[in-house]
Amino acid sequence: MLTTRHGVRPLGAADLDAFLALARRDPVVNVFADYRATTTNLEPRWLGGEMWGRFEAGELAAACHVGANLVPIGASVDDAAAFAERALARGRTVSTIVGPQDAVRTFWNGVASAWGQPREARWDQPHLELAAGPLVAPDPLVRRTTREDMHELYPACVAMYTEEVGVSPEYGGGADLYRARVTQLVNRGWSFARFDDTGRLVFKAEVACATPYAAQIQGVFVPADRRGLGLATAGMAAVVQLVRREIAPVVSLYVNDWNTSARRVYERVGFYETARFATVMF
Structure with a gap:
């Protein structure tokens, strides 16, 4: 060797x-x-x-x-x-x-x-897990997305990424690659969303990766004007239920320590901290 x-x-x-x-x-x-x-x-x-x-x-x-x-x-x-x-x-x-x-x-x-010099360093990111059903009622309108949803889903993914990372995934000519990634998640059945009566996307989340043991969630997003209405809590409960039933028995994610609203959502759903992550971005 x-x-x-x-x-x-x-x-x-x-x-x-x-x-x-x-x-x-x-x-x-x-x-x-x-x-x-x-x-x-x-x-x-x-x-x-x-x-x-x-x-x-x-x-x-x-x-x-x-x-x-x-x-x-x-x-x-x-x-x-x-x-x-x-x-x-x-x-x-x-x-x-x-x-x-x-x-x-x-x-x-x-x-x-x-x-x-990194663009940003995030040293305190609680890693959360849930290996049981959600503690709150799931939103029954959350479903897997399809290609027909891309006109709503793709802009929401861009908005979430830009808000979270601080730079658009389309920056520097990355739009085609990012759209291909979103489409890939849709095709795998790893993209979930809720749409209102007008067809507007009001909640979304994706499975970033999965094994027989666990699935990691990414991209949790509610449009700014629809926040504070419980959409994220009920939506995440639905995602947990769907993922545990059809993809993997444990659902995980990691979140910025300063994101108190997101942390409250995950706590209400039943997630608990098991480790601390850190991220350095260039």
């Missing part, structure tokens, strides 16, 4: 079983990495990057997804520091560092001097 300094090397298809065993030590927190591994077989051409592994005594001890997103998996502080040293040798190619707070902080401290 060829390894580099500190026992770090890129993983491949032959490492898939060992990687999945590592990720599934915490299958909800690591749902993104598990999903990426099982859908790409750890082949770089499908990953759009690499999956690094750190080995101790010949055993896989930690990993790091390095694509558009850099995500530490099962990484201790020492593991994250070793991944940072490898990352320094290749320069920054990622747009986001995201994952468990301590690992992200350690990694960032290791590369900050060379990777430049």
Whole structure:
């Protein structure tokens, strides 16, 4: 087994079983990495990057997804520091560092001097889970979206992304790619929304990734003029019910610590904190 300094090397298809065993030590927190591994077989051409592994005594001890997103998996502080040293040798190619707070902080401290000023760093993001039915009544009008809904759904996705991230997903010519991503989620049955009597979208959410163990929610959105009416609470309850019945038994998401209104919604539905994430965006 060829390894580099500190026992770090890129993983491949032959490492898939060992990687999945590592990720599934915490299958909800690591749902993104598990999903990426099982859908790409750890082949770089499908990953759009690499999956690094750190080995101790010949055993896989930690990993790091390095694509558009850099995500530490099962990484201790020492593991994250070793991944940072490898990352320094290749320069920054990622747009986001995201994952468990301590690992992200350690990694960032290791590369900050060379990777430049981030656009934003969010150091306190509660990671929430729900492995039971919602605590409030689901909105019966929430349903899966179809391609016929794209005229309402796509602008809502752009608005949510822009509000959340601070830059439009269409910036720099990204509209076609982002529309393809939204369409892909619709085709998978991973996009949910509620429409009012006029056909206007008033709530939406998507499943970002899923495994047999968990599904991670993203893109929760209510238009600004419809907030405070309980649409998000009842809508999320419906999404939880649908996802747990048809996709995965545990529903997860992470939220900015300062977003008190969103946190109240998730608490009412029944979500509880299981970890802290952090995100550094470029």
